Amino acid sequence: MEIDLNQQKETFLSCCRDNISREGLDSLLEWLEKSDFFRAPASTRFHGAYPGGLCEHSLDVFSYAKQMRDALSLPLKTEALAVSALFHDVCKVNFYKEDTRNQKINGTWQAVPYYAVEEKFAFGGHGSKSVFLIERFMRLSLEEAVAINCHMGFSEGGNAVQTIGRSYEQYPLAWLIHVADEASIYLLKR
Numbered sequence: 001m002e003i004d005l006n007q008q009k010e011t012f013l014s015c016c017r018d019n020i021s022r023e024g025l026d027s028l029l030e031w032l033e034k035s036d037f038f039r040a041p042a043s044t045r046f047h048g049a050y051p052g053g054l055c056e057h058s059l060d061v062f063s064y065a066k067q068m069r070d071a072l073s074l075p076l077k078t079e080a081l082a083v084s085a086l087f088h089d090v091c092k093v094n095f096y097k098e099d100t101r102n103q104k105i106n107g108t109w110q111a112v113p114y115y116a117v118e119e120k121f122a123f124g125g126h127g128s129k130s131v132f133l134i135e136r137f138m139r140l141s142l143e144e145a146v147a148i149n150c151h152m153g154f155s156e157g158g159n160a161v162q163t164i165g166r167s168y169e170q171y172p173l174a175w176l177i178h179v180a181d182e183a184s185i186y187l188l189k190r
Helices: 005-019 025-034 053-072 078-087 126-135 142-149 160-170 172-186
Strands: 096-105 108-117
Touching (some): 078 126, 126 142, 142 160, 142 172, 160 172
Antiparallel strands (some): 096 108
C-alpha cells in the first residue's frame, strides 16, 4: 500500500488543529512530529502493516467515530471524539522496527521485509500507555482517558476484563471509540 506520507501528515495535523482547542496540543503534535508516528505501521501484520498505517488508522477511527455518533445521535462533543480517536494508539510511537525474515517464495527461501516489535518504553497495557503518553503533554477529560484506556475492549485482558463493560455503560465515548477502532480494522481491510 502506497500512501503519500506528507499529505497524510498534513491531513492529520489539520484535523487535530480544526477539532481540538486545548492547552498542550501543540506540544503533543511536536512530539509526534519528532517521532515515527507519521511513518509507522499500525501493526506488525494485521491492520495497517505498512509505512503510514498508524496515522491512517487514527484518521479512520476518527472518521468512523463521527459517523457512528451522528447515526446514533449520541451527545458527544467533536473535540472528545478527536482526542480519543486520533491519539488512542500513541502507545505505538517508536514501537516497531523494520526487519527481514526468511519466507519460502516459489520454492526458494528469500529475505522479505516485515515489522517487528521493539518496545523501547514498556508501560502497563496498550490503552494505559497511550493515556500516560498523552497526559505528558495535554490534559484528558475523565471520559477521554477511559475511552483511550478501554479502546481494546475485552482483548486487553487482565484486570480490564472485570471493568470494561461498566466503563462502556458509564462512558458512551469509550464504547464508541472501541467500536470505531474495530470497524476501521475489520471493515476497511487494508
